[in-house]
Amino acid sequence: MSMQRLTNVIRLTPRLSAVAMQRNNTTNASHSATVPHFNTLAITSPKPFVFHVELNRPKKLNAINREMWLEIKDCFEALAINPDCRAIVLSAAGKHFTAGIDLSSMLSLGQQLADSDDVARKGVVLERTIKLYQDSITAVELCPKPVIMAVHMACIGAGVDLITAADIRYSTQDAFFQVKEVDIGMAADVGTLQRLPKAIGSQSLARELCFTGRRFEATEAERSGLVSRVFADKEALLKGALAVAEDIASKSPIAVQATKENMVYSLEHTNQQGLDHIRVLNKLYLQSEDFAQAVAAQLTKDEKPIFAKL
Numbered sequence: 001m002s003m004q005r006l007t008n009v010i011r012l013t014p015r016l017s018a019v020a021m022q023r024n025n026t027t028n029a030s031h032s033a034t035v036p037h038f039n040t041l042a043i044t045s046p047k048p049f050v051f052h053v054e055l056n057r058p059k060k061l062n063a064i065n066r067e068m069w070l071e072i073k074d075c076f077e078a079l080a081i082n083p084d085c086r087a088i089v090l091s092a093a094g095k096h097f098t099a100g101i102d103l104s105s106m107l108s109l110g111q112q113l114a115d116s117d118d119v120a121r122k123g124v125v126l127e128r129t130i131k132l133y134q135d136s137i138t139a140v141e142l143c144p145k146p147v148i149m150a151v152h153m154a155c156i157g158a159g160v161d162l163i164t165a166a167d168i169r170y171s172t173q174d175a176f177f178q179v180k181e182v183d184i185g186m187a188a189d190v191g192t193l194q195r196l197p198k199a200i201g202s203q204s205l206a207r208e209l210c211f212t213g214r215r216f217e218a219t220e221a222e223r224s225g226l227v228s229r230v231f232a233d234k235e236a237l238l239k240g241a242l243a244v245a246e247d248i249a250s251k252s253p254i255a256v257q258a259t260k261e262n263m264v265y266s267l268e269h270t271n272q273q274g275l276d277h278i279r280v281l282n283k284l285y286l287q288s289e290d291f292a293q294a295v296a297a298q299l300t301k302d303e304k305p306i307f308a309k310l
């Protein structure tokens with residue numbers, strides 16, 4: 001559609017735009033988001049349409065126990081459909097981002113396996129557990145709202161699985177990372193082996209990190225592309241991450257969420273399949289009021305448009 005035609009369309013639909021403005025003004029005037037509650041995660045909405053999720057087992061170095069695995073999944077599935085949420089920052093309380101899987105909960109799992117003598121039944125327990133943990137991390141990738149990981153200090157094992165499922169990764173200077181699974185005698189099975197090579201774009205480096213379990217620091221993480229910005233300290237990190245989240249949240253949620261959906265899809269498809277996918281999305285989304293409003297604002301250099309909740 002030409003710009004001229006678009007402006008005409010906008011002029012011809014004053015009733016629709018006025019209704020949308022009214023609805024938006026009402027919804028944005030008071031910032032009263034519905035914030036879900038969890039035991040191992042602390043959730044706030046510090047700015048309109050921005051949610052801050054904190055891993056919140058600081059005394060346990062945010063080691064991921066079964067409850068946290070379940071809550072990460074529930075949290076991201078809830079935020080996925082929460083109209084008050086357009087962008088998410090995930091950080092962690094306490095000294096470290098996360099020490100990885102809770103090794104005590106691994107011992108409990110071992111005990112559960114020991115309760116049965118049957119190899120097939122033990123296999124089913126493991127299959128269900130691994131699937132649950134995989135789905136927990138994948139909920140971050142599948143959440144249509146962009147997720148920014150803000151990492152400080154240790155990000156170990158399952159922590160790397162978690163951050164590689166995110167859209168954007170920032171860290172502090174003191175952050176360090178470790179694909180530590182080999183050191184506890186297992187192959188990583190909840191996402192790192194699939195997502196890390198794509199995140200850093202080097203199979204050679206990804207394989208070295210996964211085979212050796214060596215620790216790598218923020219500088220190397222930035223150089224390799226695992227994180228895209230490094231901040232002096234945690235305060236600066238959160239300020240920077242929230243500012244980017246706020247910027248994202250000010251854009252059309254239709255545009256941002258279609259962008260994420262297509263970029264995630266395109267990671268595992270050919271260019272042509274990715275183009276086909278976005279064409280199908282956009283034959284619907286280009287009819288959105290967001291598109292008309294945003295183009296009109298660009299043309300008229302008006303203030304930023306306020307978009308309806310999604």
Ligand SMILES: CC/C=C\C=C\CC(=O)SCCNC(=O)CCNC(=O)[C@H](O)C(C)(C)COP(=O)(O)OP(=O)(O)OC[C@H]1O[C@@H](n2cnc3c(N)ncnc32)[C@H](O)[C@@H]1OP(=O)(O)O
Pocket residue numbers: 060061063095096098099100101102103104129130133154156157158159180181184189190
């Ligand atoms: C189906 C499977 C799905 C997913 C699998 C994922 C696999 C992984 O996540 S592999 C990685 C497992 N994690 C580790 O091996 C981490 C080991 N810990 C460390 O390297 C360090 O503790 C540290 C995180 C770098 C922190 O160092 P520091 O600040 O010096 O603290 P510490 O004195 O070492 O530890 C304090 C305290 O915490 C306990 N602890 C540490 N990590 C864990 C953990 N992952 N789970 C449970 N508890 C942990 C540590 O033993 C200490 O306990 P004390 O009782 O105080 O001694």
